Amino acid sequence: MQDTPDTAPQRRGPPWIDPAIQRLIEWRDGDVVVSVPPKSGTTWTMNIVHQLLRGGTDGFDDIYAEVPWIEFLSGPQETQQDVADRVAAMDRGRRRAFKSHSAPPDLPFMERGADVKYVVIFRNPEEALVSFQPFLAQHAPEWHALWGMPHGLLTRPDFPSFYREVIDAAGMQGAFFGFLQAWWPFRHRENVLFLHYSDMKRDHEGSIRRIASFIGAAPTEAQWPDILEYTSFAWMKRHEEKFEARSASDTPILQPGAMIRKGAAGAAHADGMTDEIAAHLRAVGRLICPEEAAVEWFYRGGALPG
Numbered sequence: 231m232q233d234t235p236d237t238a239p240q241r242r243g244p245p246w247i248d249p250a251i252q253r254l255i256e257w258r259d260g261d262v263v264v265s266v267p268p269k270s271g272t273t274w275t276m277n278i279v280h281q282l283l284r285g286g287t288d289g290f291d292d293i294y295a296e297v298p299w300i301e302f303l304s305g306p307q308e309t310q311q312d313v314a315d316r317v318a319a320m321d322r323g324r325r326r327a328f329k330s331h332s333a334p335p336d337l338p339f340m341e342r343g344a345d346v347k348y349v350v351i352f353r354n355p356e357e358a359l360v361s362f363q364p365f366l367a368q369h370a371p372e373w374h375a376l377w378g379m380p381h382g383l384l385t386r387p388d389f390p391s392f393y394r395e396v397i398d399a400a401g402m403q404g405a406f407f408g409f410l411q412a413w414w415p416f417r418h419r420e421n422v423l424f425l426h427y428s429d430m431k432r433d434h435e436g437s438i439r440r441i442a443s444f445i446g447a448a449p450t451e452a453q454w455p456d457i458l459e460y461t462s463f464a465w466m467k468r469h470e471e472k473f474e475a476r477s478a479s480d481t482p483i484l485q486p487g488a489m490i491r492k493g494a495a496g497a498a499h500a501d502g503m504t505d506e507i508a509a510h511l512r513a514v515g516r517l518i519c520p521e522e523a524a525v526e527w528f529y530r531g532g533a534l535p536g
Contacts, residue, residue: 243405244384245377249301249336254314255328257344262327262445264297265337267409269361270353271427272329273473273489278438278461279327279349282447286456288469292477299329301336304479305376331405333412346421347445350413353427354529355406355515356498356508363392363502365489370482389502393511403514410528411519417534426531434458 262279266272276297281287290296300317320326330337339348367385374381386392397403416422423444430437435458442449449457459465466473473489476482498508515525523535 243331244379245306246303247301247331248303248310249330249332251301251303251310251313252330252332252337254310255300255338256314256318257346258322258326259345260325260446261344261346262325263300263330263337263346263348264327264351265330265333265348265413266351267353267355267358267406268331269358269365270406271351271430272331274430274461274463274466275349275351275425275441276327276329277466277473278441279445281457281460282438282442282445282449283325283327285449285453286460288456288460290472292475293473294329294475295477297327297329299475299478301330301332302478305481306378331409333409334416335412339416348416348422349441349444350422350424351427351430352410352424352528352531354498354531355403355511356503356529357427358406359393359397359511360389360498360501360503362397363389366396368485368487370485372481373479373483376481390504390507393507398510398514403511404518407515407518407525407528410515410524411521414519414521414524424534426527428531434462 262283264272264275264279266275273293276293280290280293280296284296298317298320300313303313317326317328333350363386369381369384371381374383384396386395413422413424417424423441425437425440438457438461441447470487470489474484474486475489512525512529515528516522519525519528527535
């Protein structure tokens with residue numbers, strides 16, 4: 231493993247992810263952006279926001295049709311402007327919500343202008359990385375073929391080789407710790423809500439009510455049971471076809487079962503994390519994000535430092 235990692239805050243991911251698209255978005259008052267590193271509760275939070283804005287509903291086919299990914303290209307032929315135009319054409323009679331894996335400055339932070347809310351979720355990076363390995367392996371061969379990428383380029387048969395040959399070789403720790411470093415200065419802004427995945431798992435209802443208050447959603451008491459049911463891991467696992475981005479492209483992106491995996495917290499070592507890798511990951515993380523309080527919160531969650 232490398233001794234001197236690249237400390238750039240963020241790196242560009244696969245060719246179908248283009249953060250620059252987000253600078254073309256025409257934001258509206260009431261927009262909600264779900265900003266999350268990979269495999270850190272993105273799909274869950276997308277669904278939470280959707281359920282809160284719609285008052286609890288199972289009447290949708292694909293969460294990606296309801297909460298678009300605003301840095302995603304559906305194929306090599308699609309342009310940045312195509313995505314921006316599709317977003318601009320969304321119904322003006324409904325509040326919009328979006329997914330992003332970016333942090334500022336790739337995700338434009340709205341100091342002035344439209345009233346945009348940012349729900350920013352973090353997860354222990356050890357847990358996120360062990361979940362990242364099987365997720366990448368379950369991308370459909372057709373999707374890689376569409377982009378001219380070998381299917382095995384980002385996959386390995388075990389986690390240690392995946393970390394060494396994919397994550398560390400490409401400096402991909404920045405996708406996690408760089409995200410933390412970029413967002414950390416904004417953690418107490420009025421239009422930014424930081425939540426930790428482990429805290430959300432410990433207090434499902436309390437976390438959802440906190441998100442509701444933050445984004446200004448006001449479900450009726452009659453709607454809350456449905457919201458809590460439809461945002462549970464058990465319900466999402468039973469209806470995983472609604473969360474596999476089937477509407478995001480005409481070409482299959484994921485194999486069935488790729489998006490909703492275990493939903494567990496605190497099980498990284500059971501899924502392949504080793505003490506050596508954990509120590510290396512933390513050392514790299516401290517170089518990328520040297521604020522010790524931020525790194526400790528990243529791993530543990532709990533109350534945000536002042």
